[in-house]
Amino acid sequence: MTVKVTAPDKPLLSRDQMAKRLAQDLEADWVVNIGIGIPTQAVAYVPKERDVILHSENGIIGMGPPPEREEDIDRDLMSAGKGPVTLMPGGAYVHHADSFSLARGGRLDCAVLGAYQVASNGDLANWKVPGASSGNIGGAMDIAVGAKQVFAIMTHVSKDGTPKVVDRLTYPPTALGVVTRVYTDMAVLSVTPDGFVLEEVAPGLTVDDVQAACDAKLILPSEVRTIAA
Amino acid sequence: MTVKVTAPDKPLLSRDQMAKRLAQDLEADWVVNIGIGIPTQAVAYVPKERDVILHSENGIIGMGPPPEREEDIDRDLMSAGKGPVTLMPGGAYVHHADSFSLARGGRLDCAVLGAYQVASNGDLANWKVPGASSGNIGGAMDIAVGAKQVFAIMTHVSKDGTPKVVDRLTYPPTALGVVTRVYTDMAVLSVTPDGFVLEEVAPGLTVDDVQAACDAKLILPSEVRTIAA
Amino acid sequence: MKKKKAASLEEAISHLRDESIVLIGGFGYGGVPEQLIEGVCSSGLRGLTIVNNNAGTGHTGIARLLEEGCVGKMICSFPFASESHVFKEMYAAGKVDLEVVPQGTMAERMRNAGAGLGGFLTPTGVGTEIAEGKPEFEVDGKKYILEKPLRGDFALIKAYKVDPRGNLIYRKAARNINPVMAMAADFTIAEVSEEVPMDALDPEAIVTPSVYVDCFYVTGG
């Protein structure tokens, strides 16, 4: 009974291109939490002159890029994804309870998270597959409910054809009604009170290609732009 | 209908003597919170070689005595009673929420508080007089419920004859079942599951003098000592 | 980098609005944002709810704020200090409302708000009139009451040093409630003695990270 969808037999965006596209929307002066995986790649594409303050839930406010020289790697300065990082000028260290106070307390302008599924009402699933006895939550539940905006980044369709852009979640939820934008290898979507709005499609794809790869009805604005990635 | 009691027409302990007596019971290595008034006097009588760590709820852990020279008085280093103090070696500053976490969290071995009334079940009243529309709570409620022991220090009888050592509070409570010892200008009492035990009486007073000044039945141990003040 | 430094006291205060909840830092003499309070006194603002441990003493600071008619309500733990004449008179005359809150509960309510939480269970006040109207819970055999978060529209705090980004450190016991209020308000304004260059503050020793500071005013004193 499971719905299956298909991605078109055309080139889709690479992870790098997805990361690059998302990075365009991280605005100056924002405080942003970056999840593990593609989200971390996105940060690398934020231009240096754009002042985005990165929060890492293990207690780093003002996280910087990995050190350039291997000898500068510090076991005591790792991201939540356990990769070596640096501290930006004006950064600070806090403990875990203070770090999550910041996350839940409304001081994150945006969180960028990976996802298994996003629903048209903004529900997010990213911690557990259906039927599994357990899963990894990490900081995702706290960060997803706390951030003012949540950008989900993921492939549009899973390898086995399970839809990831859906009307209602079939995966166990991480947080309800939190996702504001979705960045995939096929499209950029906004989550609105009326459902998904298709903002941009990847070069070479059609609106129908994207719609066929969703288990949710997409709202089409007067102009659907092409992703500049 | 109000019960009145009388203090004997004999010399009672001075505030200094009460403070001195209480100080004898503050043990080495204890973390102690000291309220405003007589409690603050008590600390001055703790011998210097006895390592008692004083907590002041405005965020001082390891509070020391007032500075010896007037020019060393620092407006940024005052006790909760707003008097100038110092920081002992190995002391630390914390903010108010952390300070009360310590107080409620079971890290205070003892709190020394002034009182309007103490009841035989350990109930404490020290913030509001009956019928008043409001009063001053300060940190007393948090500290009284959090400390492992609460030493109440007060005159035995109020000026108008209202009893302060009572079977049940007639004043609005600050905290229930918290007081462990009472130090007055007439006696030292322990609060036990069976009620007040009269441990010591002031020099020149009889057990009957003390009993007559209470609105609670005192339990008499085999030996009632004389206060060495 | 976001510009947070106010060019003048007036600019710093200009953010405030009538009928706001304003958290004001300080305990006794230490950590009081004296100039910001003076600024509010001159602002003509009305109907403010002020959160502070006390209700003002003498005729300066919060006492003057009361005299200027800016305040509709005080939330305090210790409102009737011996020198709180202005407040006592206005309260007796019904000109200002009062909510008395245990000091630790007051701090925790603000910390709870700042942490994005919806309340907490505290043993403080159980069996007292503070518990009236509040749900009581028993957890592992001990009684607690449910207290709600206390969030400010604005916080006026006092710090010792600030860097250009807005990171703050405090001085001795002048720290007190200031860092808690900084995290509990929608808009936090810090009065600071000294601005230091970027990276002059040790990132291990920053007490209030810049993300909690929306505006700072340097007094230079």
Next chain:
Amino acid sequence: MKKKKAASLEEAISHLRDESIVLIGGFGYGGVPEQLIEGVCSSGLRGLTIVNNNAGTGHTGIARLLEEGCVGKMICSFPFASESHVFKEMYAAGKVDLEVVPQGTMAERMRNAGAGLGGFLTPTGVGTEIAEGKPEFEVDGKKYILEKPLRGDFALIKAYKVDPRGNLIYRKAARNINPVMAMAADFTIAEVSEEVPMDALDPEAIVTPSVYVDCFYVTGG
């Protein structure tokens, strides 16, 4: 002054008891009390409930603690890391219990315990299976679930420097959950890289005040 310095690793570990709840600090590589964990591995202790963000990786640290048979239950936010082979096998075989807790809720539950509170309302987990069996509250139009405090019988933490009284500072992001665990346990044991003389630590920059440290073991590394 209370003597808190352990003469040996064995002495530091000797306080622990079977069936205890043990909070173990660290996140990834940073702030892990590696030697204290090794000490527990050699202790023959049984039935421990371990609280840590992860469930051990490789065959050292918490993974070895699992292999040695010391652990009855893990409380984690991220138990199934790619290198958590030991835990995954033991969990699949029913040899160890698991409670998965959101990371912020885990930190807050310990902070709540340390602060002497009886629980808190959090928006985290509302509408998810984490909320199952927990009372839900609506406060000012927003939904929250009630989470309980999480207290340890013991905390094993890692700090950078200690003074003779037991005040602690940490190093960079190795701070992580350690200061929270320090306040949440009945008995806190710190593994510390370096002991410094009294007053060598800035009282403004102490992260864990001495009152939270019951015992410390200096590794000198």
